[in-house]
Amino acid sequence: MSSNSSTMFHDGHRELQDKFDGRRMADALEKHRRFSEFREQDITFIEGAEFFFIATAHGQSVDCSFRGGAAGFVRVTGPTSLEWSDFDGNSMYRSLGNALRSPRVGLLFIEFGAQPKRLRVNGNCTLSDKSTIAGHKMTVQVDADEIFPNCPRYIPNLTKAAASAYIPDETGASAKPDWKSAEDLREALPENDPHRGQ
Known part of the structure; x- marks a missing residue:
């Protein structure tokens, strides 16, 4: 798969590449390791x-x-x-x-x-x-x-x-994180939050 035609480097990248002799490697990586498709x-x-x-x-x-x-x-x-x-x-x-x-x-x-x-x-x-x-x-x-x-x-x-125990299941339900019970935050939960009022 070919790489994109426009460069992925701007003048800030180039300034540091040139300061530390990295331009050749940067160009090689862009040419051979940057892909246009998965x-x-x-x-x-x-x-x-x-x-x-x-x-x-x-x-x-x-x-x-x-x-x-x-x-x-x-x-x-x-x-x-x-x-x-x-x-x-x-x-x-x-x-x-x-x-x-x-x-x-x-x-x-x-x-x-x-x-x-x-x-x-x-x-x-x-x-x-x-x-x-x-x-x-x-x-x-x-x-x-x-x-x-x-x-x-x-x-x-x-x-x-x-x-993580908090990954939702196929219905969208998940364990309630502790911060949703914090006194200073629980009343601010969105109206449709399934943990509101719990």
């Missing part, structure tokens, strides 16, 4: 992931957030597209609020273990309030224009103990 191994990795990180920004609002779920909660829907249904959160909508105003997002998928992996997916995000999964408010779709694996050498070898 490869089979990318699809397997993404759809098997139980979490990823998402970076967003709008003006002075910058956010890096964690997203998690059962394996398969992120679905690759096309050669350059993926989506997930957004789970119940703390109602701040920092990541998705940024994406609503500035659609550029960066996703980082990591696998901890004896053979660690890391994959970056950058692109444009759209939000739909027509989630097909019970208990979810929105579906988040990303159209990727930069897909590239990263060297995983500094990723620690961690053993998975257990999945």
Whole structure:
């Protein structure tokens, strides 16, 4: 698969590449490791992931957030597209609020273990309030224009103990997090929150 025609580096990247003699390597990585479509191994990795990180920004609002779920909660829907249904959160909508105003997002998928992996997916995000999964408010779709694996050498070898008890089941029900019972927050829960009044 060919890489994109426009460069992924701006003058700030180039300044540091030149200062530390990294331009040749950066150009080689862009040429040989930046993909325009998901490869089979990318699809397997993404759809098997139980979490990823998402970076967003709008003006002075910058956010890096964690997203998690059962394996398969992120679905690759096309050669350059993926989506997930957004789970119940703390109602701040920092990541998705940024994406609503500035659609550029960066996703980082990591696998901890004896053979660690890391994959970056950058692109444009759209939000739909027509989630097909019970208990979810929105579906988040990303159209990727930069897909590239990263060297995983500094990723620690961690053993998975257990999945989160808060991952919703097929009906959308989940365990109640402690913070929803906090005296200073419980009355502020959204009207349709299933844990309200519990």
